[in-house]
Each structure stands twice: as C-alpha cells, then as structure tokens.
Amino acid sequence: MNGFLPISKKDMEERGWQQLDFVFVSGDAYVDHPSFGPAILCRLLEKHGYKVGIIPQPDWHSTRDFDRLGKPRLGFLVSAGNMDSLLNKFTAARKVRHQDAYSPGGKAGFRPERATIVYCNRLRELYHDVPIIIGGIEASLRRLAHYDYWSNTVRRSILADSQADLLIFGMGERALLEVAADLQQGVAIENIQDVQGTCYRVPNMDYVWDHLPLPSYAEVAADKKKFAESFKLEYLEQDAIRGRKLAQQNGEWCIVQNPPARPLNEEQMDEIYDLPYMRTWHPIYDKAGGVPAIQEVQFSLVSQRGCFGGCNFCAIISHEGRIIQRRSHASLLREAKILTQLPGFKGYIHDVGGPTANFRRTSCDGQLERGTCRGKPCLSPVPCRNLVADHSDYLKLLRELRALPGVKKVFVRSGVRFDYLMLAKDEFLEELCKYHVSGQLKIAPEHVSDRVTRMMGKSNRKVYQAFAERFRRTNEKLGLKQYLVPYFMSSHPGSELADAIELAEFIRDMGYHPQQVQDFIPTPGTLSTAMWYTGIDPLTGEKVYTAKSYEEKLMQRALMQYWLPQNHAIVRKALRLAHREDLIGFDRKCLVRPEGSEKKHTPDKGRRPRPANHRNSNHSKREKKVRR
Structure with missing residues (x-):
C-alpha cells in the first residue's frame, strides 16, 4: 500500500477497511496535490476521521466502475473535475479539443459531457438511498438557472437535473465538513438546509423562509429581460457576510441557495495546505506518462484565494468570492521546504500567488465584518477611495522564500493586476523585476477600447500604457x-x-x-x-x-x-x-x-x-x- 487514498477494494483491504464513509467520484485523473480540488477535500475529510476513497474518471457507459469501492456509509461526493466538462471538451468555436491536461497522457475522451449529471444518474441506478452531494466548478457555476453556450439554451439548475440531494458551491471545505458532521450525527440529507455555501431543493417556496425570490426557470428561459433581472439579484448577493438566501423555482423543484460559505482564516487555510499530499499523480498513470496538468503547479505555491479585481468574464466572484483569504508565511515556508526535497526540483519555485498574485490582503479594512460593497467594484473603472494598495506582506513573503536554502529563484507567474500595482510604491515593482520575473511578465489588459474595457470591468488603455512605461523605466534602471x-x-x-x-x-x-x-x-x-x-x-x-x-x-x-x-x-x-x-x-x-x-x-x-x-x-x- 502506498500513501495515496484508496481507489480499489484492494487498497481498502490493505487499510483494513470494510466500508468507506465517503466515495468521491471525479472527472479528473487522481492527482494528490493541493492544486486539485478532489485531493484537498478528500485529504481534509481523512484528517477529520472519515474513511474516504476516490473513483477517478469512471467509465460512464455502465454502472460497473461506480461500484468499484462499494456502497459508502454516508454518501457519494461528485465533481466533474477542475474544469467544467463542456469547457474541457469544446473550444469557443464549439470544436472538440484533442487534449485534456487533467487526463492520463493528456488524452481527451476520459470524461462525458455534463459529467456531473451523468455520474449522478449512474450512481442513482446503483443506489437509490445513498446521499449524493455535488460540487466543483461545474456544479458551482450551474447552481441556478443558467445560460449554456454549448447547447445555446437556458438550462435548469444542475441540482434539479442531476438527481443529487445537495450542492456545495465555492471552494467547499467549510461546507463539506459541516455537512459530513450532520450526516455522521444521523441527520437526513433532506434536512440539511442551514449550511452556508450549499444549495438544496424543496417542492416550492412555501417551504422556504426569509429569502429573496428569483424569477423562475420558466420565466428566465422565455424572457431575456427576466434572465438579466434574475442574474442581477443573484450576482449582488454573492457575499458570505451580507448575502441573502435565494430561491428559484426550477420545474418541479424549488432550488434554495444559502449565502456563500464564510471566508477561511489563516489557520484554516494553513490546515488545508499542510495536509499530507503525495504531490504527484497516482502510479496507475505512469505508463501513460502521467497527468500533464501537474507540470504547471508542481513547484508552485498557492498563497491566497479570492479576487477583488472584478473582471466580468471571470467566475471567481461566484466561486471563490471577492474577499481575500491567505495562508500564513510559516505555512508557505513549510511547503516551500517540501518542494526543495521533491524529485525534479532544480531550485526554482515557479509561482507564488493565486487568482491574482499581488492580492494578499482584503481590498479595504473592515471587510470581514461588513462584507464587500453591494454592486460597487474595487478597481474599475477607477479605484475605490477606500481601496488599500499594500504589497508589504507579499514583498516580505517573497523575500523569505528566496532566502531559503536550496531555492535559487522565486518566480511570480500567476499574473499581477497592474492597475493595483500602479497605486503602490516603486519598491514592489523594482523587487518584482529584479528577482521574480523570468524575462517576461504576464499581464492581462484584455482590450484597449474604453467601451470594451468598461464592459469587461477592466482598467482603461491609459492605465496600461502608464504601467508599460513604468515597467520599461524600472528595468532600464x-x-x-x-x-x-x-x-x-x-x-x-x-x-x-x-x-x-x-x-x-x-x-x-x-x-x-x-x-x-x-x-x-x-x-x-x-x-x-x-x-x-x-x-x-x-x-x-x-x-x-x-x-x-x-x-x-x-x-x-x-x-x-x-x-x-x-x-x-x-x-x-x-x-x-x-x-x-x-x-x-x-x-x-x-x-x-x-x-x-x-x-x-x-x-x-x-x-x-x-x-x-x-x-x-x-x-x-x-x-x-x-x-x-
């Protein structure tokens, strides 16, 4: 037996387990690394005393693979993987992609379209009485009635279509532990209705109290103005502190969305990233050449979550939220020391960041008490007067990391928000250019037309040009x-x-x-x-x-x-x-x-x-x- 979580009955027997508490069904190959959601959630459950196994990329053409680990005591956890399964398969032109970085050998075809729904339907064929909880990016962003580009239709909530009992949206750790504790105490899955960061279903709105009603699925599917109205209501409530409960009738089911899960504090973030990951793919993929997705993150550090950048084309607001959640320096230094001992490490930490590398603190003070401002962006079209542009903590972290024995260079490659950087002192940009850029700095102005950048939620052309000039002068210096x-x-x-x-x-x-x-x-x-x-x-x-x-x-x-x-x-x-x-x-x-x-x-x-x-x-x- 190796240190990976069980993926077969043989693995369970080697641990002396007759039955698992949870079985995680994933659309991705099994990579035991903290950049992969299934690994994080399963390791966290393991630490809290639950017996967990993983069924990675099951053959969905029959129920055989789904019974590989037997019937779990508490429930099935289902995720399409680190990407929406349709985005994973199709390009913007709706052409089939020929590669899948999250599959063995990078080959496509190991997961079905709408994987969450397909997996749940197979599980229901096997077990009618076992709770099914869905999550991950696919479920999270399809939790209410939504427009589906690939079918060019408005679809119902994925909770209504999948036959699942509960949906966990967002990053999921806090909500999953609460749900697991309720199930452990014997609470029926249909009675778990008060956990933040979850959606549940009831017959109609008579079963819901203290909520904000949204236009129904039938209304938003028939009328684009109603769709826009519904989207605005749900979009403005995506805040864990001030957000309200939402309810939307989706056919025979009313889908109820609780407010997002509360942000994790430093101790909770450290707990997640200090778990005993194997930091590589499961050996069953060795013959295929491994799983390519790990190459970008194997020697990188996730220092924070969340993003207040407010790009309108980005799903971060609806998934991770606008409030920054960061790890402690001690936790990041511990992980960096682990990286230096890994096979293949050549002295280079490839990245230290998150959705936006230079966001290491909340955008303003008091946010953890009152939440983010409703309908008011932090950075565009002009920075909020209460925005605090402070790189001091990030700068200190980078200095500590590059001073570690065995570390030759620490790069910042996850992208910096240049309009935020322009509000800070030159000290950060100078150190960034001197120590943390590998010849090129990746940034995303996205467009230069004022009309388009306004619709994108991005800063305008003049801000980008000013940064480009400042970057040039700094490197010249x-x-x-x-x-x-x-x-x-x-x-x-x-x-x-x-x-x-x-x-x-x-x-x-x-x-x-x-x-x-x-x-x-x-x-x-x-x-x-x-x-x-x-x-x-x-x-x-x-x-x-x-x-x-x-x-x-x-x-x-x-x-x-x-x-x-x-x-x-x-x-x-x-x-x-x-x-x-x-x-x-x-x-x-x-x-x-x-x-x-x-x-x-x-x-x-x-x-x-x-x-x-x-x-x-x-x-x-x-x-x-x-x-x-």
Whole structure:
C-alpha cells in the first residue's frame, strides 16, 4: 500500500477497511496535490476521521466502475473535475479539443459531457438511498438557472437535473465538513438546509423562509429581460457576510441557495495546505506518462484565494468570492521546504500567488465584518477611495522564500493586476523585476477600447500604457531587458468591429505579436455571459452589442493576429466592412497589403520592423503552456 487514498477494494483491504464513509467520484485523473480540488477535500475529510476513497474518471457507459469501492456509509461526493466538462471538451468555436491536461497522457475522451449529471444518474441506478452531494466548478457555476453556450439554451439548475440531494458551491471545505458532521450525527440529507455555501431543493417556496425570490426557470428561459433581472439579484448577493438566501423555482423543484460559505482564516487555510499530499499523480498513470496538468503547479505555491479585481468574464466572484483569504508565511515556508526535497526540483519555485498574485490582503479594512460593497467594484473603472494598495506582506513573503536554502529563484507567474500595482510604491515593482520575473511578465489588459474595457470591468488603455512605461523605466534602471506579455480577448460583449480594429492598431503600434489570443467563451455564472446572451448589462439595464456570428468572431480574432498570412483575407474583409481601407496598403500604418501583392511587393521601407521583444514572445515556453 502506498500513501495515496484508496481507489480499489484492494487498497481498502490493505487499510483494513470494510466500508468507506465517503466515495468521491471525479472527472479528473487522481492527482494528490493541493492544486486539485478532489485531493484537498478528500485529504481534509481523512484528517477529520472519515474513511474516504476516490473513483477517478469512471467509465460512464455502465454502472460497473461506480461500484468499484462499494456502497459508502454516508454518501457519494461528485465533481466533474477542475474544469467544467463542456469547457474541457469544446473550444469557443464549439470544436472538440484533442487534449485534456487533467487526463492520463493528456488524452481527451476520459470524461462525458455534463459529467456531473451523468455520474449522478449512474450512481442513482446503483443506489437509490445513498446521499449524493455535488460540487466543483461545474456544479458551482450551474447552481441556478443558467445560460449554456454549448447547447445555446437556458438550462435548469444542475441540482434539479442531476438527481443529487445537495450542492456545495465555492471552494467547499467549510461546507463539506459541516455537512459530513450532520450526516455522521444521523441527520437526513433532506434536512440539511442551514449550511452556508450549499444549495438544496424543496417542492416550492412555501417551504422556504426569509429569502429573496428569483424569477423562475420558466420565466428566465422565455424572457431575456427576466434572465438579466434574475442574474442581477443573484450576482449582488454573492457575499458570505451580507448575502441573502435565494430561491428559484426550477420545474418541479424549488432550488434554495444559502449565502456563500464564510471566508477561511489563516489557520484554516494553513490546515488545508499542510495536509499530507503525495504531490504527484497516482502510479496507475505512469505508463501513460502521467497527468500533464501537474507540470504547471508542481513547484508552485498557492498563497491566497479570492479576487477583488472584478473582471466580468471571470467566475471567481461566484466561486471563490471577492474577499481575500491567505495562508500564513510559516505555512508557505513549510511547503516551500517540501518542494526543495521533491524529485525534479532544480531550485526554482515557479509561482507564488493565486487568482491574482499581488492580492494578499482584503481590498479595504473592515471587510470581514461588513462584507464587500453591494454592486460597487474595487478597481474599475477607477479605484475605490477606500481601496488599500499594500504589497508589504507579499514583498516580505517573497523575500523569505528566496532566502531559503536550496531555492535559487522565486518566480511570480500567476499574473499581477497592474492597475493595483500602479497605486503602490516603486519598491514592489523594482523587487518584482529584479528577482521574480523570468524575462517576461504576464499581464492581462484584455482590450484597449474604453467601451470594451468598461464592459469587461477592466482598467482603461491609459492605465496600461502608464504601467508599460513604468515597467520599461524600472528595468532600464536595473539594467535588465525584460518584456511584458499582454493577453487580449476578442468578441467580448461590447466589442464591435471598430473596437477590434482599434485593438489591432494598438498591437501594431506597441510592436506586439501575441502568439496566443483568447476568443470570449460564455461560461456559466459570469456577468459577461449574461451580457452576451441577453444583450443587456444586468447591472445597469444598458443595451450591449454582442458579436455572435461565426464570421464576425473570426474577424475580431484574426485582427489580433493580423500579420499571419492565413489571416490576411479575413482581415481585409473586416477592414472593408468597417470602411477602414486606409489600413490596407504598403504604408507602415497598414495592417495588411492588398490582395495578390504579398509575393509581388517586398518594400525595403515603410513596414514596421519586428520589435526587440518579438523573439522572446514567440519562444516563451511558459506563454505557450498557459491556458486562460
């Protein structure tokens, strides 16, 4: 027997176990590492005295695999994995992906579409009387009626469709321990209705008290204005301290959402990351070459959770929340020392961060007592006057980590919020550039059109340009040649063809040649998705333009890489459609040449030369691996 949790009856027998308390069914391969949700939750339950086993990526074509560990005493825990199963399978163009980083050998096809629903239905075929609790990102963001991009329909809550008894949303640790304790004490699953961070179902709203009613599934499916209204109500209540209970009728079931789970304190965060993880994939995947997803995180440290950045296309607000929850320095130093002893460690800690690396404290004081401000962002379009921009704790942490024996370099690669950094003193940026940047700093301005950045919840073009200049000056002062790697997004709500052309011209003028661009994908649970589906900003009622045709989305994406030969024809079409023929020609300001002239005309002057950072951007292994 090794140190992994049981995945077979043989493993159970070696531990002397006849029956497990919980069986965790996961859409991911089993990687026992604190960057993988199933590992965290199972290890936490184990520490609190429960017998737990894992069924990773069961064959869903029959019930055989689901009975691998037998009938659990308290319940099944079901998750589609670290990604929504449909996002894992399909691109923004609804094309099937050929790789899955969370599966053995990186091969696709090891999980079904809508994995949470499929797994639960198989379990119900086997056991009608065992509680089923669903969670993870797929369940969390589909907990109420939601727009599903891949079917282009509004779907019911996943709790109604899956036949599960309870849904845990968010990161889940606190809620899962409370639910487990109730089940251990003999409380029936249908009577567990007061745990924060959970959704449960009842026949109708007569069974619910002290709640905020939402428009029903039938209403939001039939009327986009009702969808926007419902989304606004639920979006503004995503706060553990001031949030209210929500209820929404979904067909024969009324889905009730309790307020999010309370933020974890430092001691609780430390407990989670100090658990005895094996820090690698299970040996059953050795022949397949392991599980690729661990490569990005194996020698990295998660220092905090939550994000107050407020990007409207991001699901963090609805999943981790806006309140920062951080680990202690002592816990991070303990884990760093463990990393130095792992096989393959070469002295480099690849990352220290979270959703946003330089958010190591709450955005303002008193937030843990009163909660976040309702409907008021912290950073955009302008920073809140109560925002505290303080990097001192993060800076101290980085200094302690890079002083550890065996550590050669500590990188910051999870991305920094440059508008927040601009509010701080130069000391942090200087140390960041001097010690923690590996030649390139990854940032995400996402767009430059004021109209689009406002819809994104991002800072505007001027803030980015000011940061780029400050970054340049800082590196010049230090005698370093380091470059920004900006990420941009096409076809976000609010982006018209004129905005995409403005972005292309900005890319031209800055000398960027981004090798990776992101086409907006309307994933469940985000404000941007609600805008994309309804054509309305739910928070303001403002009408929002959305690019939905395949051709226009292709145009906006191609404009971000206008220099690629395969994009020339579609870029010319976009420019003509927007009456920007001035950008077709041989002048240095032009994006493309006229038809048929690429091979005939090779001017010595007038074309902008490749910038000094072009080579670095093209050949960054890190940039190629990052998946936004």
